[in-house]
Amino acid sequence: MNFRNILVPLGLVILVVMGFRSYGWPGVAAIGGAVLMWALLHFTRLMNVLRKASDRPIGHVGSAVMLNAKLQAGVSLMHVVAMTRSLGALQSPENEQPEVYRWTDGSHSHVTCEFRNGKLVKWALERPVAPAEPQGGDQGPAAP
Template sequence: MNPVVGWALAFIALVAGWFSYGWPGIALAFSVIVFWLLIQFNRSVRVMRDASEAPVGHVPSAVMLHSKLSVGQPMLQIVRMTKSLGRRVSESPEIWSWTDDSGADVRITFDKGVCASWTLDRPG
């Protein structure tokens, strides 16, 4: 979710809570916001925990990863898809790499944490 939309929804929830129920409404809205943030944090931790159990930069099939990528995917979604943390190739621009057993390599360029472009390099 876009952070601007998230903050706007949080603000709307607080205002709606105030106009509907006063201080108890604000408390309820605040509780809902905190619960939402905890869910997002838990999701991120789960993705990272699952990725930590796999070899760094390894995927079962680089070609399948290549076919599932699209511009604008956040890094968390790609890590969830690969079930592996990528291997950092370059810091500026931010390039991460995933390789399969056949030696095929997918290099993904990120801009502000989202996929900007990618390449598939196959051996041979």
């Protein structure tokens, strides 16, 4: 069970009650204004991340290797989208857990990330296999 769904509203109610008991209705207004400001700051950050991501192709990243190095377990999907400045290409069925997204770079390397409840659980970097060099064959002109 996700306790954040219970604790955040409970904390807000406690703050409003404390504001009312300490300062009356002006305290409730101050707490309400602070909560509204906090919500607007998060909304603004979300809109900025999505605006920057809308300028790039879905599932594209500058360097999959650098993305792989920067990822950490537990970061949110919004944080990964902010790092890549691109929405990931959805690989899993829609509205099912876990959500799997993929970001690919110009060399066809890609990072596949698995999110559970919006948090990064695991990820994997896959690089394309380089073609094998010919053995023997043409080695250039022979030395005289």
